[in-house]
Amino acid sequence: AQSVTQLDSHVSVSEGTPVLLRCNYSSSYSPSLFWYVQHPNKGLQLLLKYTSAATLVKGINGFEAEFKKSETSFHLTKPSAHMSDAAEYFCVVSSMDSNYQLIWGAGTKLIIKP
Amino acid sequence: DSGVTQTPKHLITATGQRVTLRCSPRSGDLSVYWYQQSLDQGLQFLIQYYNGEERAKGNILERFSAQQFPDLHSELNLSSLELGDSALYFCASSVAFGGAYEQYFGPGTRLTVT
Numbered sequence: 001a002q003s004v005t006q007l008d009s010h011v012s013v014s015e016g017t018p019v020l021l022r023c024n025y026s027s028s029y030s031p032s033l034f035w036y037v038q039h040p041n042k043g044l045q046l047l048l049k050y051t052s053a054a055t056l057v058k059g060i061n062g063f064e065a066e067f068k069k070s071e072t073s074f075h076l077t078k079p080s081a082h083m084s085d086a087a088e089y090f091c092v093v094s095s096m097d098s099n100y101q102l103i104w105g106a107g108t109k110l111i112i113k114p
Numbered sequence: 115d116s117g118v119t120q121t122p123k124h125l126i127t128a129t130g131q132r133v134t135l136r137c138s139p140r141s142g143d144l145s146v147y148w149y150q151q152s153l154d155q156g157l158q159f160l161i162q163y164y165n166g167e168e169r170a171k172g173n174i175l176e177r178f179s180a181q182q183f184p185d186l187h188s189e190l191n192l193s194s195l196e197l198g199d200s201a202l203y204f205c206a207s208s209v210a211f212g213g214a215y216e217q218y219f220g221p222g223t224r225l226t227v228t
Contacts (some may be wrong), residue, residue, distance in 0.1 A: 034216060036219075043220055043222050044218040044219040045116070045219070046216050046217075049214075049216050051214045090157070100211060100219065101159065101172070104155055104156075107156065
């Protein structure tokens with residue numbers, strides 16, 4: 001069965017320090033993987049996606065994620081956090097396992113300390 | 115701005131009532147998805163339509179129904195409303211369905227049942 005696990009429900013970093021949001025997935029087939037961001041009282045916005053091309057994927061706002069098949073991970077990183085990055089982040093997986101429906105992680109709330 | 119529009123933005127109604135939420139997908143997108151987001155249950159997939167036909171069902175209650183019209187806009191009908199139906203309802207659209215097609219989300223309709 002397909003699943004996605006976001007390992008931290010909350011992550012707190014200081015402004016200007018690196019961000020790491022962790023995501024592990026399970027899938028019997030080659031997955032597509034996405035990261036979405038939701039700012040307070042806003043809709044969901046696509047940050048980046050992986051669909052079997054380059055394993056290092058660059059997204060908007062300086063975020064990137066690396067697909068590691070051997071570790072079944074798709075962690076989201078950013079070199080330097082900004083106050084505007086405070087939001088909830090969702091890791092999403094899709095494959096033939098789920099008939100290509102998106103399977104959503106529970107979300108990680110990113111808190112930025114000044 | 116994702117190009118997906120949802121109306122109304124806010125809706126306050128009483129228990130037992132019926133409401134209709136409306137969604138217009140991005141120009142050119144054939145697939146529409148409905149999601150419910152609440153504090154206790156997170157983001158839940160409800161239902162998907164593709165070019166007017168129901169494509170997939172998620173955790174949609176029998177009191178809820180949806181349809182996609184020939185002009186591709188979609189409506190989500192919620193009836194016999196209960197307090198627990200209070201949530202953010204998101205519509206998303208994609209070009210087609212399948213793992214590589216990312217979904218674009220509207221701003222949501224906040225439903226409050228009193």
